[in-house]
Amino acid sequence: MEQKRQFHHTPALDDMALFVAVVRHGSFHAASEALAMPGATLSRRIAAMEKRLGVRLLERTTRRVALNEAARMFYERCAVLVDEAAQVEALLHTPPADRPQQLRLAVTADIARHWLAPLLPAFCRLHPQLSLDIDLTARDDNSEAADLTLRQGSLRQAERALWPLLSLPQGMFAAPAYLARQAAPRTPDELLQHDCLGPAPRWRLQGPGVTGEVRLRHSIIVSDLDIQRELAEQGAGIAMLPHSLVQDSVRHGRLVPLLAGWSCAPLTLLALAGTTPPLPLASELAMFLQQRLALG
16 A cells, blocks of 8 residues: 655745744744734744644743754754845845945954954955954944944844854863962862952853852953953963963963863854844854854
């Protein structure tokens, strides 16, 4: 007996766009207002897509929705497709290649120095008419003034498109001079007795069968990674830093790794669009950086 052929129902791009909007806005109510669509209609469309796929994509509560961990990769690919579709439509309004183009970037100095500046010349060669306006005072509250913001962060839900660029393994480090004054911490709880450097009030650590956040006592609050490293080398305290930025310091004995049995949360670098939909050139630069940084 001939078996019936099974067809896979691929979600329509419109439904993907609705799903991405719900995730980015964090709730059906906020997404329905942004989309000017009745909440019941939006909920019904998402439920129908889940039924066709045979997978629950969102965990719903009375106030918010959360992305099901099993569906995170599906969301990330949907977001790329939705944003690229918006870029294709925006191409209709893109100026000709021979017309000057301007792109406003907001980026912190440390990210610009280590990860943006080495790659920008190659991108500019692809766009000879491009004029870049780079603001090195990037903050969360002024990122909307830029077409693209590069910063540290997390892949939390955001109303604007974002691209993860790098995930950098980190460790805790201090100078021999500091450890001569203060005995090295033996457990994460002892960090509260030490001078710590950085912007975060807590560090998230993972040890043998334990994951948790450790409260800190900051001697200097600073977000710039290079300044943190310099302060640590001068004996000002303990810093959590990407391994890639301290290799030379450790090799030459200027910094010493601490709490070897514990691993730190990685440092995530991301690009955040300044507009919805993102400008085509901003999306192109974000994806260019994403690809080049992935190659190392």
